[in-house]
Amino acid sequence: MALMDKHKQVKRQRLDRICEGIRPPILNGPMHPRPLVALLDGRDCTVEMPILKDVATVAFCDAQSTQEIHEKVLNEAVAALLYHTITLSRDDLEKFKGLRVIVRIGSGFDNVDVKAAAELGIAVCNVPAASVEETADTSLCLILNLYRRVTWMHQALREGTRASSVEQIREVAGGAARIRGETLGIIGLGRVGQAVALRAKAFGFSVIFYDPYLPDGVERSLGLQRMATLQDLLIHSDCVSLHCSLNEHNHHLINDFTIKQMRQGAFLVNSSRGGLVDEKALAQALKEGRIRGAALDVHETEPFSFSTGPLKDAPNLICTPHTAWYSEQASVEAREEAAREVRRAITGRIPDSLKNCVNKEYLMAASQWPSMEAATVHPELNGATYRFPPGLINVATAGGLPGTGTGVDSLVTGTLAHGIAPVTH
């Protein structure tokens, strides 16, 4: 009886907190034997299935916002996979009732409020390695297209331009510049920034970088010059390339003011995040020639279109639709690694078993109770239960398919993932 009373007391405290709207994060509570894993903003789970099918049910939502996510997924998903095309704010995260881990299939996670997630007991992970070289190679391609003008000249030829004499050749190629001796300024010397720096050196660029987060000495490792401030970098660069992630401190890093610190006629390249650049300011600088050309794989509003938005009349632009990361191999690698991270979360402990958890410190800070061993928790209790208001669904049907109420057996195993129709409990 004493034990029962203690459980009731803890449960009442928890229910009180739940009624107040405070959900204490319980890490590593008991989990449904075959939990629900949902791909939020895609429809193809063929790569993830073989890795997850024996430990989870995999579903896809193909949603562009949480409004489009089915209630069953919101209620039951234990793990979520997502790309960059859906945003998960605090409000979005609170819609999920049983989520424990979010895995971003890719490296940037600015579309997820990782701090709010931690407060809700949700670990957030990413896959930082798969597209490093693809992104660096594309960044160099963008830089070279600005200096050698291949994309614009191909476009001119497509439009019927003919260059017969050498004078006409000089005219159509006008603006093509020698690279040796030019200074490339890299903002953010992470994995991609480093790969870009080493490639750029081969072309004769002087490479400088600014990165306030790295310890002293990285510049010695790679033989680069480090600038102490962003302004220093901008002042000294002929071409500026962004390779930092987007966070609450660097939105519109490139804006009217910082553009004016750049050299007259400099180039700008962005294969990182659109939010780093104020496109209105960039458009104005391009029109006035203060920036000689810009090559952007990412934009403030995606999908990008040349016919709308602040850049629609800007000259000397090269744009690609957020494809710098892509190769078949990188895509498969990222998806497999994401699926493995979900598997580690399901079969192990959060965050200890996770390889690339990006909000670990926030998680540990927010966690109110020490993490529990699964064995000490009442077997009928499901970690997800703590999030449900009193009097909700039967544990046995918590993971079941809509309308069946039969639990695990009704789940289809080993088949391709399928969409889930909305259901009311």
Added chain:
Amino acid sequence: WSMALMDKHKQVKRQRLDRICEGIRPPILNGPMHPRPLVALLDGRDCTVEMPILKDVATVAFCDAQSTQEIHEKVLNEAVAALLYHTITLSRDDLEKFKGLRVIVRIGSGFDNVDVKAAAELGIAVCNVPAASVEETADTSLCLILNLYRRVTWMHQALREGTRASSVEQIREVAGGAARIRGETLGIIGLGRVGQAVALRAKAFGFSVIFYDPYLPDGVERSLGLQRMATLQDLLIHSDCVSLHCSLNEHNHHLINDFTIKQMRQGAFLVNSSRGGLVDEKALAQALKEGRIRGAALDVHETEPFSFSTGPLKDAPNLICTPHTAWYSEQASVEAREEAAREVRRAITGRIPDSLKNCVNKEYLMAASQWPSMEAATVHPELNGATYRFPPGLINVATAGGLPGTGTGVDSLVTGTLAHGIAPCFQPELPLFFLFFVVLSFQ
């Protein structure tokens, strides 16, 4: 003079006149030259860069011609030096039209548009400027390669045409074909200056770089850490991307043809920033249509200027083309022109070919030269080297370099002004007796 000497001279002269009448002109290197010889830019109109370097030793003119048909007779008759780009061809017949040419300087590195052997037989040195655009060409070649692998040019084009990619599936579709580079093999045909620069850049991206070059000695592969293939076929078989960096000569026209394309890997890439004649465009178009070649990026074409709407490539998919611009940057252009002008200056003020820095037909020149080269001092001061090419009875020496219609020689030439076109003119005849002096001076 003794009668015996006169007889001997007459005999030699008769031999020479016979040869001249047969059309055989023995090359005389380093004969006397007009004090301000004519230098002509054949296929351009801008001489602003060359003028400061040449104006005190030469008259500079431009022809802006696309063929020798368009070159004024005065230039054909009087030019001692010719400057040219790649847009005009000088065949043997073209070269024979020039009466006084001693040196041709190609403003750029490729000289396949000049018959250098015929030039040597006519006593004309041919020079190029091989260094100015090495890195520009290598950088553009890498840009072409990267555009094939990362598809930036095609995706920019798709966006311009209105394509929208919202979801990741749509992104994968629009970027479909974009490939990982690390582990791919880049095969370089011709490891000259540009080929080497390309090889070193490509290594930074993780390409395995192999090359084929039958002209280089053993060991170059060790210097740069590359793998050398013994045959073209070996290279084609092992390459995921083939890039051409050899000059065009009589042995490698259509190096890339139906047969050699079939030795390439299924779905390989092809890049050409060298010479259009290396690639059979009909065969390439067919291979692109069938997907045997996944994509091609070409800065040079069989027929230039290139147009997407005409020629064998007009319906070929997966093409990236630029209009022979890989060499260009403002700095490279000026460097090449200055170096070319300096080479002309060396030719005018020094000895041919000894004073020349980049003579490409030196061996042919020495072989063709029938007489040992003469010191300028031993030749009669009134004689002009150009005289040897003139049939008997041609122009007065004093007016050999003069402007049309003036007949006043050096003083009438405008010095220090911009180059100008020269209208056709008619040459007066040279008194016959001057030839005696020429003959005598050789003894």
